[in-house]
Amino acid sequence: MTHLSDHKIPAPLQRRQFASDNYAGICPEAWAALQDANSGHAPAYGEDPWTARACDLLRELFEIDCDVFFAFNGTAANSMSLAAMCQSYHSIICHSLSHVETDECGGPEFFSNGTKVLLVEGENGKISLDAVRHTVERRTDIHYPKPRVLSVTQATEMGTVYGVEELDAIQETARQLKLRLHMDGARFANAAAALGVAPKEITWKAGIDVLCFGGTKNGMPVGDAVIFFNHELAKEFEYRCKQAGQLASKMRFLAAPWVGMLESGAWLKRAGHANRCARMLESGLRDIDGVELLMPTQANAVFVRLPGAVASGLRDRGWRFYNFIGSGGVRLMCSWDTTEDDVAAFLNNVRALCQSGAGESAKQIHA
Numbered sequence: 001m002t003h004l005s006d007h008k009i010p011a012p013l014q015r016r017q018f019a020s021d022n023y024a025g026i027c028p029e030a031w032a033a034l035q036d037a038n039s040g041h042a043p044a045y046g047e048d049p050w051t052a053r054a055c056d057l058l059r060e061l062f063e064i065d066c067d068v069f070f071a072f073n074g075t076a077a078n079s080m081s082l083a084a085m086c087q088s089y090h091s092i093i094c095h096s097l098s099h100v101e102t103d104e105c106g107g108p109e110f111f112s113n114g115t116k117v118l119l120v121e122g123e124n125g126k127i128s129l130d131a132v133r134h135t136v137e138r139r140t141d142i143h144y145p146k147p148r149v150l151s152v153t154q155a156t157e158m159g160t161v162y163g164v165e166e167l168d169a170i171q172e173t174a175r176q177l178k179l180r181l182h183m184d185g186a187r188f189a190n191a192a193a194a195l196g197v198a199p200k201e202i203t204w205k206a207g208i209d210v211l212c213f214g215g216t217k218n219g220m221p222v223g224d225a226v227i228f229f230n231h232e233l234a235k236e237f238e239y240r241c242k243q244a245g246q247l248a249s250k251m252r253f254l255a256a257p258w259v260g261m262l263e264s265g266a267w268l269k270r271a272g273h274a275n276r277c278a279r280m281l282e283s284g285l286r287d288i289d290g291v292e293l294l295m296p297t298q299a300n301a302v303f304v305r306l307p308g309a310v311a312s313g314l315r316d317r318g319w320r321f322y323n324f325i326g327s328g329g330v331r332l333m334c335s336w337d338t339t340e341d342d343v344a345a346f347l348n349n350v351r352a353l354c355q356s357g358a359g360e361s362a363k364q365i366h367a
């Protein structure tokens with residue numbers, strides 16, 4: 001890695017950012033496992049010992065015999081698994097803010113040959129079960145795409161987490177409405193760390209048929225796991241992966257990071273750290289006049305409204321973050337490598353800007 005410093009990398013990218021947890025690099029446990037896997041030859045297309053080990057470790061983690069596949073990213077994992085759960089004349093119900101709807105470029109519809117995505121609302125990024133019920137029951141005729149799957153995101157796109165009781169209620173509603181359950185777990189590790197429960201409590205015991213378990217935002221380079229608790233749905237899934245261009249020939253390099261993260265327990269430890277940084281950031285922001293918290297911080301994201309001049313002042317100082325939820329809303333995301341110093345440095349900048357003219361003009365606008 002030393003040769004990297006010889007090149008000119010723009011300063012803002014050298015700094016750790018709050019833009020997204022996928023801005024972070026590869027965490028040491030995943031990196032070491034990759035290096036380990038990089039010796040000699042191994043059978044291709046998932047026939048290697050690392051892939052077998054990663055699948056076994058996931059079965060151990062979930063305490064059940066599940067079917068495991070690896071895809072390059074979350075969009076593919078979601079799209080392919082949703083397609084496996086539906087016929088083209090079915091529909092998938094999800095939150096209007098879900099990644100499946102807003103950030104996959106129609107992937108789920110494409111891979112399922114046109115299955116329609118039906119949107120529901122709900123507070124704090126969580127689906128409203130009344131809305132789900134209404135969506136299913138308002139029409140039962142042949143002209144309406146038959147609702148077949150309910151997709152929930154854990155942790156949600158708004159940084160909130162479904163608790164065990166909430167998931168039980170979702171399971172009960174899905175059972176009544178004959179919906180299969182899909183979980184987009186791009187940040188499943190953060191949710192598990194936040195709840196402090198065994199992974200089975202928030203997956204198959206809650207009726208989840210398929211989980212897309214994100215590795216990338218947890219600290220791996222690439223490679224999200226598609227986990228079928230419902231064996232029936234996994235039938236011929238390997239063909240779907242291959243056709244979609246998602247069967248890695250050097251599969252060991254998708255699987256090895258999972259081995260490193262699961263054997264060491266880093267998957268949970270690193271996610272817990274990111275969550276703690278987010279709480280630290282939230283409590284600092286809470287004390288600053290002119291900053292408004294928009295969502296409860298339950299995982300590794302903090303959503304706040306910043307005065308426009310403060311946000312642009314922060315960007316001038318090299319900070320990167322995404323705009324979210326309308327005007328002035330920004331998302332701040334912590335990752336496995338966020339430090340207390342990063343949080344303190346960011347807070348110092350926000351405080352200074354809020355106390356200067358940037359904050360003043362904003363206060364007048366708010367008043």
Ligand SMILES: *Cc1c(COP(=O)(O)O)cnc(C)c1O
Nearest residue numbers: 073074075076099153157184186
């Ligand atoms: C990041 C993310 C994904 C996966 O995105 P890719 O860029 O395809 O890896 C899926 N769902 C959610 C909620 C995400 O935040």
